Amino acid sequence: MNMPLKPVFEPLKGSYSLEDCQFLLQPIDIPLLTVEEKERLMQIGGQHYSSMISQEYPPSDQYRTLFFGLVNKYKQRLAAEVAGLAKKIFDKKGGTVTLVSLARAGTPIGVLLSRALKHYYKADVSHYSVSIIRDKGIDKAALEYLEKAGHAAESIVFVDGWTAKGIITQELKAAVADWNSDSDYKISDELCVISDIGGMADLVATVDDYTIPSGILNSTVSGLVSRTILRPEYQGFHQCVVYSHLAEHDLSNWFVDEISALFSSISPDENASAQRDEASTGRHLKMQSYVDQLMLQHGVTDINRVKPGIAEATRVMLRRVPKLLVVKNRASEDVSHLLVLADDKGIEVSQDSAMPFNAVAIVANVNE
Known part of the structure; x- marks a missing residue:
């Protein structure tokens, strides 16, 4: 032992x-x-x-x-x-x-x-x-x-x-x-x-x-x-x-x-104006709803494989095996680094102008 x-x-x-x-x-x-x-x-x-x-x-x-x-x-x-x-x-x-x-x-x-x-x-x-x-x-x-x-x-x-x-x-x-x-x-x-x-x-x-x-x-x-x-x-x-x-x-x-x-x-x-208020609950529910929809659309059963937001999507592209990157606007400078990473890895990129944040990445299921 x-x-x-x-x-x-x-x-x-x-x-x-x-x-x-x-x-x-x-x-x-x-x-x-x-x-x-x-x-x-x-x-x-x-x-x-x-x-x-x-x-x-x-x-x-x-x-x-x-x-x-x-x-x-x-x-x-x-x-x-x-x-x-x-x-x-x-x-x-x-x-x-x-x-x-x-x-x-x-x-x-x-x-x-x-x-x-x-x-x-x-x-x-x-x-x-x-x-x-x-x-x-x-x-x-x-x-x-x-x-x-x-x-x-x-x-x-x-x-x-x-x-x-x-x-x-x-x-x-x-x-x-x-x-x-x-x-x-x-x-x-x-x-x-x-x-x-x-x-x-x-x-x-x-x-x-x-x-x-x-x-x-x-x-x-x-x-x-x-x-x-x-x-x-x-x-x-x-x-x-x-x-x-x-x-x-x-x-x-x-x-x-x-x-x-x-x-x-x-x-x-x-520069101290942003506050946590009633809108916070609404933002969380909107995110949760979009993530649920994305999981259903792409057959994802593990919520830990869906990473919303620019920073979390970046982590997937750098540290995980990505399957898909979705961005709100391909032309935005905020996602330029994500597009470079996706291109390097040969990852599919789609655009959804209705998403409530600017990017989301889905981790691949390596069992597929």
Whole structure:
């Protein structure tokens, strides 16, 4: 019988400075699968996605050019949205804030919010990035670390990049409720995001489905850290792989520097208008209805194979085996990178001008 490996409870910094982000993850060395191998094992072998990880490769020159173009197009907007979110967090939490971003889509947004809170309010901010995994919950060892480190429970706010179907949001709410039922260190389950197309978050910057630039790259805009892993032979923090071989392609610090450099020309008071309201329920129901319709139309029985929104569709094109990409408008610059990825992979693209967001991808059934 294999004994569990020694627990790790030391923060990891990835390629960020520790002042910007501390990952409450433990780096491990496991076989890196191809995307196709991982998909086959998930669908045929019955292995949970969190037990495996695939190799990552440098983006092509064409894709990097698209990324830089989208940063240039949206950096002013994103900086303003981050500033507005920082104001909402400061108004709610005061001058001591513990940002807990959900690795890894939430990580660069957490870095930006940390910088904004310090810039505008001289706030005492700590930023940690932690693992949350569908069907497995949040990393309780990470929450225990926050408690032992002396961070006030009331100072914690969770951060992600966006919502889509809301599955991770629901996972977070359930995990926090479970944690609070068994702990005196009672934390809020409030979630802060840039884009709330799923109508599920609590503090939001926008409900638009637009291309948040950090959502179109993998580890090279997220501190060189992989999607999180959970394997039974390890104790302590959830795990990850650090893609050190991509260091020369890393844009993590360049990206947050590019956005945060704009804070001095932006007033947070003018950019804190988006609120979670009654319309959130309507947005969520509209998304749910469209996803149900799409599943029926294409004979999809597993909702986890349908990924709505630009960012989630991008994840499918980069990290899964896609079957179909549907876009609202082929001519929109917001989906230009998706069309490049679809062309590279030979994936069918269709257009539906009636969809309630700008893109959706369907993961292939490898059993077909």
